Amino acid sequence: MLFDFFIASKVFFLLLIRETLVKAIEIPQNDSVKISIINLLSNLLCKVYNIIKKDGVTKVTLERKIMNDLNELFKNFTLLKTIPFHSLSENRNAGNSIKKTVYNQGEIIHFDGDICTYIDIIISGKVVVERIDDSGNLMTITEFYPDDVLGGNLIFSKNPHYPMMVSAKTDVSLISLSKGLVFEFCATNTDFLKVYLEYISDHATLLGDKIKHYVNRSIRESLIAFLKNEYKLQKSSTIQLNTSKKAIADRIGVQRTSLSRELQKMKKEGLLIFDKDSITIINMDMLM
CATH class of the missing domain: 1.10.10.10 (Winged helix-like DNA-binding domain superfamily/Winged helix DNA-binding domain)
Known part of the structure; x- marks a missing residue:
């Protein structure tokens, strides 16, 4: 959007110079003054045009680099690598379906009661799920590491609220996929669907066992x-x-x-x- 704004403003300036050039040609001045004005505006017109052209190339190059970096990053993670590059590109252009977020150590990623609208794939760092017991003690229920998924078992629930606080134990980077995008991938990409269902099934059992072990016990x-x-x-x-x-x-x-x-x-x-x-x-x- 920022690139689009800059390019649009320069195009407007280009049209303004062009219009001034046309008016200058019509000015009833002597030939030497008119030629000087026309040459000045023509040179300025060419410079602005070249800047706009360069910015357009820069924007395309930068977008291509972002997509290539994402594609390389996705290859390292079990769920993300099932997403084809063309699908990644199409959905990134569609809006905020895919986003990257960074949290500092100690920051809250999701509060108890937050609505789950994205699934989060951990790219780096360590995430913990915690609760405060009746005595006021902070209790760590489970820990998540790179390649783990947050919210996978919640996002399609009728009650998609985080039941406990999720926080960054270290500095953390996440790639988040929106609910609509996850649904689309599940409906059109069997590899994505298989890995997604396997993950949430395995980890729902694991998390249930850990909660059973640590809640309401001596x-x-x-x-x-x-x-x-x-x-x-x-x-x-x-x-x-x-x-x-x-x-x-x-x-x-x-x-x-x-x-x-x-x-x-x-x-x-x-x-x-x-x-x-x-x-x-x-x-x-x-x-x-």
């Missing part, structure tokens, strides 16, 4: 659920902690001091041992 129950999940992932009774105990406490929705007290209790009971880097499960029965 600290010990939440901690055991965490250890059980990590045991399945790491396939070892010694759970390597790839994050801080503060982050684990946030994830299960308790204070760090409460987590430390519970770990000490479980250690005294002979259930586990731990250090700053790992937790070793001694009594495997507690995972049953």
